[in-house]
Amino acid sequence: MTLLLSRKSIVLLLMGTLLIGCAQFAPQTLFESYIKDLNRSEYLQIEMDSELSWQSLPALRTRQMELSQFDVGLLEFLSLQQCDVGAVAGQRNSILGRVMPTSQRFVYELDIIRAIRSCEIEDTDLRTKLTDVANIKASELPIAFSNMLWAGEETASLFSLANGFIPVSPEASQYQDLITALQHLERIAGNLENIPNVRSADIEADMKVIYESEYLGKLLYSIVHIRHYLEATTQALEPLSQNQSVCGAPLNFLKQQFEAHYIKLLQPYMARINRVAYQVLPLLQSLVQQSPLQAPEWHSFIRQFDVRDSHSAWQGYLSASREHGRAWSRIFAVCGEAVGNA
Template sequence: MQYSYRLLIILIATALLQGCDQRPAESMLERYSNRVANSLDSDTELDLNIPLQLPPYPRRRERIQPVTDLRQGLIEVLNLRHCQLINLIAERNSSLGKVMPPSRQVVYEIRLLFRLGRCQQTLKQPQAEADPQLIRQIEDIFQIKKASFEAALWNGIFTSEAMERNFSLSEPPLALTDDDGFSQSRQALLIFNQLAALNNATASFQPEWPEPDYLDQLEPHYQALSVLRFGSRWLRSLYLITYTLDHTARVIEQRLEQRPLCFNNRATPQALIVKNVFNKYYAGELQPYMARIDREGREWLQLNHSLLQNFNDIPAAMQRYQSLILDPDGPLWQNYTSARERHTKAWQQLLSQCNLMPGT
């Protein structure tokens, strides 16, 4: 409850800080680019009421992996009494258990695997006097669940509503303030990386291993991704920044092709106006926002990329999405860095004509 309250406070604070402007990031980007155009006598205006030309997150049926479900058979084998599995199994077979969200299903699968492993060890103790047939059945079930454990982990993370919302293309860009939910989303992805790392760990599973101690604290992290939707908002922010940088660079390049802004490195009154636009709207507004989107985005991409590296069997649709969006060296990030370099080069050429480069 306290975690949910904090998330609500963040969202309210962000809304209040944005004031009456319903699209503060877009307004800032348009203001910057259009001021540059005006100062260069260009009538090319930037309008960011545009659709995102990004691939959508794969549909759920393209992401889900089949998992062997042995609930009823397991009850028959254990006769509702062995290895302290009765409560876990009963919960899964309840009316609510049958419609568990992915976040709860993955907890069930993890606990079931760990408890089955310990069950094998317990039943093999001489004092247990267990039926050899029962031991073989438990071992068979353990191997079946172990074989589908990767799919269970995958579904628990990547078929969740929280993850879907984190990659939606319908959210607004991140706010101009620092209250953007990055730290909570980062923490959630760090926990998910721990969760996914169990996939490789179970290859050398030891029955004495304790269950992960964070299983009861997973839900708030799913909620953070679902409510804050940092990823969705970051994708729009980066796309709009990339579009703005390319558009503004083109405006500057067109002016450079027409006629010089200055001659003999002597600053003209118009050049001083252009430099003032650079200082006020680029250095003062866009650059700090862009630096934050860059810094947080690189870490967000790396966390998502690392998360996927824990899995050996990734659906084809997710492989394509990973290569286009989540690869730190993929097209999404490369388009941004190319636009940034083009924009920087255009400004350098323009200001160098007038001996107005920063530091000169």
Template sequence: MLRFLVAGILVWALAGCDSFSEARPMMDEYLERLSRVLEVEQVDSQPLPPADSLPRRRERLLTLPELELGLLDFLSLYGCELQFVVGEKASVLGRVMQPVNRLRYEVRFIRAAEDCLPEIDDEELRESLVQAIKTKRDALPIAVWNATWGTEEIERLVTLSKGFYPVEEKAVATSDLLRDLNQLNRVVRALNNQQLDVSLDDLGAIHQRWQAEFKAGQLINSARLLIETLNAGT
């Protein structure tokens, strides 16, 4: 019963604290009002519950298996789009692909290789390509991981060093974040289910928005503050 009372008072307290522009003073005010309502001594705020930070990027990145086609095999792909896909990967820029571009490459390789199979008469080359497709499909979840949790952009999005979520922040900011996460979840779910027709066009824009803000980390800190405040009040 006390927890329900606390929750109700918290809603009332938050609604009446528009004059506060920061989260911590708002929670301190809540504890003060709670003590007055319950006629008990006010408790001091406690340290925030612990939260793990992301490991370093080199610890998060997973190794993708590399497939090297011999020169003769590469030339034998003449007329297939796969030859152009492999050629791009072999270029200077292709060797330093960012994770999201590497994911796009892996998907393009699989699709182009499967389209190329009917055009190949050489049984040995055909078998090599079938094995390459299997290897790429098996490793696709690794490419998906690297393009999400292995990026530099997500470090900024979830950093815990930027304080609490702004009290006066407009709701559209969190709705944009939620929209991006929902869209990304749909892409990840499709790729992990080997559905390669899903569009990857918006991944770059999502990463750019992650790079420009750190709202997820602020929301985590605010949730920790709410947990600490509720624990202190009960």
């Protein structure tokens, strides 16, 4: 009986893995079906090459910035127990503190600034020293915040290209939790000079959402592949706008494929991608602009998501989408046909 259950568990696990894999690449199947059916026409021969161009997330060393180190001596630690400064600094110097995640390091920096500034210190030299420390840490909060966003394990997951496309399912492609988390982080970024009172649990919840979304890697993977499919198809369609022999039955067949695949399946999928991206990408851009991170490799990478840069992957995808629609419109126009539901 135990062996039977084990086999059943293995089968279920394999089926689950297969379903996840299918979901990750379902959009690829949709685009390939579109091209395959268009290629059934004697007027079209769409050929796909294997060249895809994107930049992967640069190495951690280009995304992480150093923070000033601060250690409290033993006597000072004992003298500051009532002010919580020693306790907070001791946490940082503990074994756990030395491997503190970037999100917790950011919260720690906020905590120790508040602890120092709220503490009544009688020793003048010590008060001066700690005031200077608090001021330095306050000036470095944008660095700690940037490290949290771009140098943690959440970053690697957020930008991972290993997870395939944005899901086709409307329910799985909304990413509302991610939008809410980024909005919260943007508010914090804009209020760093006031040393915001941030709860560790809230920060961890935001970073967990970012980690689990895998969104920006999926977005980049999706738009680069979609652009590739659309540009190849558009290139094959272009000559037909100068060829009236396609009018009549040949065009009717092509129009059926256009409406069955592009209008009913692919265009709604792309619209869902756009709807979320138009909310996420401005938030991403705002967070990037407020970060002091200046590494050229980082800026070259993140520029792929720039909504205004004409050379970005995002704008390349939008341009390919527009040109694809125009190519069909020109073919329909030469034959005096309406675009249908386009």
